[in-house]
Amino acid sequence: MTDPLPPADGASTEAPSAGRAARAVERRSSTGFGRYLLKHVSGAAVSLLLVLFSSFFIFRLIAGDPIDQLTKERPVSPEQRAAMRAELGLDRPLWQQFWDYITGTLTMDLGESFQYRRPIFDLIVERLPATLLLSGTGMVLAVLLGFWIGTRSGWKQGSRFDKGQVATGLVLYSAPTFWLGMIVILVFARYLGLFPVNGMRSPSTPPDFWSQAVDIGHHLVLPVLTYTAVVYAGYLMIMRSSILDEIGSDYLTTARAKGLRDDEVRQKHAVPNALLPTVTLVFLALGSVVNGSIVTETVFSWPGLGTLFVNAIFYPDRPVLQALFVLFSSSTIVAVLCAEILYWFIDPRIRRS
Amino acid sequence: MTSTTTVSPRALTWARRRQSFQRSWAAYRGQRTGMWGLVLLGAIVVIALAAPVLIDESALSVTRATGERMAPPSAGYPLGTDETGRSILALTVWGSRLSLLIGLTATVVAIVIGTAVGVTSGHIGGWYGWVALRLSDWFMVLPSLVVAIALLAVLGRSMATTITVIALVSWPGTTRLVRAQTLTVQSRPYLERAKALGAGHWHQMTKHILPNVLPLVLASATLLVPSAILMESSLAWLGLGDPGVVSWGSILNRASENGAVSAHAWWYLLPPGIAILVVVLAFMMCGRALEAVFNPRLRGESS
Numbered sequence: 320m321t322d323p324l325p326p327a328d329g330a331s332t333e334a335p336s337a338g339r340a341a342r343a344v345e346r347r348s349s350t351g352f353g354r355y356l357l358k359h360v361s362g363a364a365v366s367l368l369l370v371l372f373s374s375f376f377i378f379r380l381i382a383g384d385p386i387d388q389l390t391k392e393r394p395v396s397p398e399q400r401a402a403m404r405a406e407l408g409l410d411r412p413l414w415q416q417f418w419d420y421i422t423g424t425l426t427m428d429l430g431e432s433f434q435y436r437r438p439i440f441d442l443i444v445e446r447l448p449a450t451l452l453l454s455g456t457g458m459v460l461a462v463l464l465g466f467w468i469g470t471r472s473g474w475k476q477g478s479r480f481d482k483g484q485v486a487t488g489l490v491l492y493s494a495p496t497f498w499l500g501m502i503v504i505l506v507f508a509r510y511l512g513l514f515p516v517n518g519m520r521s522p523s524t525p526p527d528f529w530s531q532a533v534d535i536g537h538h539l540v541l542p543v544l545t546y547t548a549v550v551y552a553g554y555l556m557i558m559r560s561s562i563l564d565e566i567g568s569d570y571l572t573t574a575r576a577k578g579l580r581d582d583e584v585r586q587k588h589a590v591p592n593a594l595l596p597t598v599t600l601v602f603l604a605l606g607s608v609v610n611g612s613i614v615t616e617t618v619f620s621w622p623g624l625g626t627l628f629v630n631a632i633f634y635p636d637r638p639v640l641q642a643l644f645v646l647f648s649s650s651t652i653v654a655v656l657c658a659e660i661l662y663w664f665i666d667p668r669i670r671r672s
Numbered sequence: 673m674t675s676t677t678t679v680s681p682r683a684l685t686w687a688r689r690r691q692s693f694q695r696s697w698a699a700y701r702g703q704r705t706g707m708w709g710l711v712l713l714g715a716i717v718v719i720a721l722a723a724p725v726l727i728d729e730s731a732l733s734v735t736r737a738t739g740e741r742m743a744p745p746s747a748g749y750p751l752g753t754d755e756t757g758r759s760i761l762a763l764t765v766w767g768s769r770l771s772l773l774i775g776l777t778a779t780v781v782a783i784v785i786g787t788a789v790g791v792t793s794g795h796i797g798g799w800y801g802w803v804a805l806r807l808s809d810w811f812m813v814l815p816s817l818v819v820a821i822a823l824l825a826v827l828g829r830s831m832a833t834t835i836t837v838i839a840l841v842s843w844p845g846t847t848r849l850v851r852a853q854t855l856t857v858q859s860r861p862y863l864e865r866a867k868a869l870g871a872g873h874w875h876q877m878t879k880h881i882l883p884n885v886l887p888l889v890l891a892s893a894t895l896l897v898p899s900a901i902l903m904e905s906s907l908a909w910l911g912l913g914d915p916g917v918v919s920w921g922s923i924l925n926r927a928s929e930n931g932a933v934s935a936h937a938w939w940y941l942l943p944p945g946i947a948i949l950v951v952v953l954a955f956m957m958c959g960r961a962l963e964a965v966f967n968p969r970l971r972g973e974s975s
Binding site for chain 2: 362365366369370374377378489490492493494495496497498499501502504505509510516606607610611613614617628629632633635640643644647648651652655
């Protein structure tokens with residue numbers, strides 16, 4: 320996917336007299352892309368706005384009085400309550416609170432956490448790298464493993480390898496992530512003592528870069544293993560069925576007739592075509608890199624956004640819940656938008672319609 | 673009019689439906705994994721239904737627990753005990769009822785909403801159809817676990833809220849499927865004929881579109897149940913389940929709260945987790961087989 324498709328197919332081979340026609344085609348296709356882009360970008364913008372609306376609705380209107388949550392069962396005088404309301408801007412009309420909320424969110428002013436008494440934006444910036452490290456690594460591994468096994472599985476459909484891999488994948492896919500994590504901790508950390516039980520760093524590690532990197536890598540193994548084990552089967556099944564769609568094609572028969580070895584037919588002809596429909600899927604998965612590891616992070620007490628979210632439920636830290644809800648939802652919306660834009664370049668059928 | 677030889681249209685319809693059901697069943701029986709899934713599922717449902725007969729409900733009581741605390745498997749407690757001395761076997765058997773009940777109810781609610789919105793939006797179309805489609809698209813894009821957690825955190829923890837929240841995040845898939853199928857059926861000539869004969873919207877939707885859509889809905893429902901059960905267990909494990917009931921997720925929640933992992937209490941962790949895995953796997957095996965039977969695009973595939 321390194322070089323984008325030429326703007327007008329075969330324009331270079333056309334005679335000079337056809338140049339105008341080619342330009343016309345080019346212009347039409349670019350306005351087509353403009354319209355396509357506009358349609359999807361505006362759709363995504365509406366979706367994002369709906370997320371903002373619904374988060375305000377869920378957390379401000381259904382959730383009840385934040386002062387009650389903030390003070391919990393402690394007795395508070397009416398004057399103190401009024402002061403807190405004023406401080407949080409709750410004494411103002413609802414529409415104004417909503418306006419402040421929208422403009423605040425759009426300017427990255429996400430408010431302050433009840434629990435940590437710090438700006439939420441700082442908390443997110445601080446914890447995002449840990450989440451990206453865990454689910455990014457897990458996602459890359461899951462995609463590579465799933466595609467690799469899926470290709471071989473589909474190519475030899477019905478073989479012992481295929482049946483075994485599909486069965487293994489389905490069993491792991493059926494396992495609840497948190498349970499698998501607990502079992503992994505029990506076996507590899509508690510019984511065998513090979514890896515740390517939880518967290519991302521040991522306090523005793525020297526502060527130099529390499530020791531830290533090795534320590535984090537050591538802590539990373541079990542969470543990534545758990546995350547990958549549960550997720551890879553999805554990619555396996557998709558790649559497998561994509562290969563199955565290609566397997567009867569004439570171009571493969573031609574490739575074989577040319578005398579190519581089976582491996583070459585698979586790697587050079589079948590795989591590139593089978594990958595096409597899965598590319599957007601991988602892009603969609605990128606959206607879940609931000610929010611997909613909530614459970615894994617919680618099992619391993621990984622200091623990322625997922626644990627921040629779960630801890631906020633029980634405090635309860637409404638501003639953090641609200642901000643992360645918006646962040647998690649918008650990351651998937653943006654990922655879907657990217658996938659749709661990518662689709663324009665990958666699938667020529669969209670351009671014709 | 674010779675009334676002796678005519679068969680009522682209703683009887684004709686039912687005969688045809690019976691026939692197509694038999695055809696589908698024959699195709700399903702050919703799927704080995706599907707049959708295994710069905711057998712597994714049957715066994716689990718029997719255990720869940722028979723739980724009160726097999727084990728007295730008093731075994732779930734914390735105050736009347738008889739065993740030692742966190743004890744490994746022994747003769748009296750074949751799967752060991754939890755931190756209050758209750759039998760893990762009893763908890764797991766009783767937990768199956770709640771896990772299945774929540775998974776199935778949430779799926780039924782999601783399927784009913786999804787089918788209703790899908791058929792009406794495909795059939796009526798226009799402004800309403802557009803809004804329904806956009807709304808289901810929007811719900812589909814949102815990360816379901818995040819939405820479920822946020823809603824449960826706000827609505828409070830109970831069985832009803834758990835079911836509502838799971839249904840709310842699972843309906844859009846069905847809507848899209850049903851809508852697409854409705855549009856296909858819509859363009860067939862027999863629907864035009866029905867319209868020409870004066871069939872109203874209600875008649876068209878219930879007598880012509882719905883019967884054509886239902887087999888596909890059934891297949892997708894079978895694949896929705898496992899994801900509902902997994903989601904219920906995740907939510908319960910996070911501590912967002914109904915505090916008053918025992919489900920597999922809530923057992924595992926207690927296990928981690930009470931340090932079962934650091935106590936090496938494998939007997940506490942394995943039974944509920946394996947139970948979830950087996951049920952989810954059984955539903956997936958059945959669902960994949962049903963999909964292969966009902967979805968013509970997949971029919972070429974043998975697995």
